[in-house]
Amino acid sequence: MAVKAMGTWVGGFCRTGRGDLGSRRSDAVAAAGPNWRLEVSRAEGRSECAGVCAKPVEGVKPVEDVKPVEDEDLSSAPPSSEVNEGAGNRGAEQQPRKLNRDLPKPLSLTDLTVSSHGSNVRVAYQGSPGAFSEAAALKAYPQCVAVPCEQFEVAFKAVELWLVDKAVLPIENSVGGSIHRNYDLLLCHRLHIVGEVQMAVNHCLMALPGVKKEELKRVLSHPQALAQCEIALGKLGVIRESIDDTALAAQLVASNGLKDAGAIASARAAEIYGLRIVEEMIQDTSDNITRFLILAREPIIPRTDRPFKTSVVFTLEEGPGVLFKALAVFALRSINLTKIESRPQRKRPLRVVDDSNYGTAKYFDYLFYIDFEASMAEPRAQNALSHLQEFATFLRVLGCYPMDTSL
Numbered sequence: 024m025a026v027k028a029m030g031t032w033v034g035g036f037c038r039t040g041r042g043d044l045g046s047r048r049s050d051a052v053a054a055a056g057p058n059w060r061l062e063v064s065r066a067e068g069r070s071e072c073a074g075v076c077a078k079p080v081e082g083v084k085p086v087e088d089v090k091p092v093e094d095e096d097l098s099s100a101p102p103s104s105e106v107n108e109g110a111g112n113r114g115a116e117q118q119p120r121k122l123n124r125d126l127p128k129p130l131s132l133t134d135l136t137v138s139s140h141g142s143n144v145r146v147a148y149q150g151s152p153g154a155f156s157e158a159a160a161l162k163a164y165p166q167c168v169a170v171p172c173e174q175f176e177v178a179f180k181a182v183e184l185w186l187v188d189k190a191v192l193p194i195e196n197s198v199g200g201s202i203h204r205n206y207d208l209l210l211c212h213r214l215h216i217v218g219e220v221q222m223a224v225n226h227c228l229m230a231l232p233g234v235k236k237e238e239l240k241r242v243l244s245h246p247q248a249l250a251q252c253e254i255a256l257g258k259l260g261v262i263r264e265s266i267d268d269t270a271l272a273a274q275l276v277a278s279n280g281l282k283d284a285g286a287i288a289s290a291r292a293a294e295i296y297g298l299r300i301v302e303e304m305i306q307d308t309s310d311n312i313t314r315f316l317i318l319a320r321e322p323i324i325p326r327t328d329r330p331f332k333t334s335v336v337f338t339l340e341e342g343p344g345v346l347f348k349a350l351a352v353f354a355l356r357s358i359n360l361t362k363i364e365s366r367p368q369r370k371r372p373l374r375v376v377d378d379s380n381y382g383t384a385k386y387f388d389y390l391f392y393i394d395f396e397a398s399m400a401e402p403r404a405q406n407a408l409s410h411l412q413e414f415a416t417f418l419r420v421l422g423c424y425p426m427d428t429s430l
């Protein structure tokens with residue numbers, strides 16, 4: 024079955040000894056401006072990170088202005104001609120000479136300080152300004168520079184390549200369920216879950232100013248958003264069109280002047296792109312919650328002074344009761360599970376039991392993702408994972424992080 028992991032305990036973490044699953048590190052720290060989206064370039068069908076991609080999103084207000092050191096405001100300094108005039112003859116009263124305004128300024132302690140509000144933190148999210156993921160990034164780090172990315176994978180790579188510090192990505196929604204792509208990407212990248220963000224998602228139906236709800240023939244949005252508003256869309260009887268993110272849907276309606284199309288997005292997206300909200304809270308249930316993960320290059324130190332959660336992924340041998348046995352390692356220690364997800368192993372999608380292939384001869388191999396309510400600093404969590412390791416064919420701790428109990 025899958026590769027057997029040799030676990031090592033590092034500072035309370037069970038870190039498996041599986042080889043590098045594709046993460047790349049670079050010392051290159053690049054500063055992508057606030058109005059830029061990171062994107063994946065596809066060469067010969069292979070998905071590759073293009074690094075900082077200078078693609079401005081048209082008509083979008085910057086999320087936060089970044090001021091490069093070289094562009095410091097020098098307007099208060101006198102022009103160099105004035106400064107140089109008679110220099111050397113004025114003793115103590117002379118104006119300071121501006122020698123070379125292009126010289127780099129040395130880093131100071133202030134430059135190195137990351138405030139508790141995350142004012143220096145650059146956080147990648149998937150989507151365009153006004154997307155719900157941007158709001159989640161700002162909930163996690165209120166003063167951060169939120170960096171829009173075209174795809175989830177770009178956000179992962181942006182962290183790995185040090186283009187940003189963190190990524191905030193959706194993992195599940197209370198109506199739409201799991202975002203499987205991010206489960207798969209967690210496994211093929213070496214990032215750590217360092218936090219979670221729960222956010223109430225209130226969807227608005229919006230259109231060009233003057234367009235009535237009854238005039239809409241189609242509605243554009245992210246597939247998750249369309250799924251979360253199934254009842255309202257059914258009543259409207261419109262065609263649903265999938266777009267990469269909700270804010271991009273709003274932008275498309277606005278920039279193309281689509282009179283027959285509406286968009287489902289946030290109230291902030293309506294404001295940014297100049298659309299009028301024709302109906303608020305159109306999601307199927309008023310409590311529509313999306314949970315996002317905060318990903319970073321390094322894990323955080325698990326603690327016990329507040330509620331922590333741990334996320335793991337593992338594989339098991341085939342056989343009756345093995346999943347039952349795996350879940351029992353938590354039950355035996357009164358550890359509450361908050362999520363279980365299974366994903367097919369892509370490299371071993373199908374197994375045939377016998378050559379004749381009679382009866383139920385084909386079945387799948389699965390990866391199991393589990394979130395449980397305990398910190399890796401607690402002996403019961405460490406013991407549970409040691410126990411699981413006795414029969415799991417592969418085990419990786421994806422992260423141990425404080426639970427988000429707010430909304």
Ligand SMILES: O=C(O)C(=O)C[C@]1(C(=O)O)C=C[C@@H](O)C=C1
Pocket residue numbers: 149150153154155156157193196202224245247248267268269270313
């Ligand atoms: O399209 C957006 O606005 C997003 O942030 C993506 C996303 C998602 O992928 O689930 C985030 C929150 C909502 O559940 C709907 C869409």
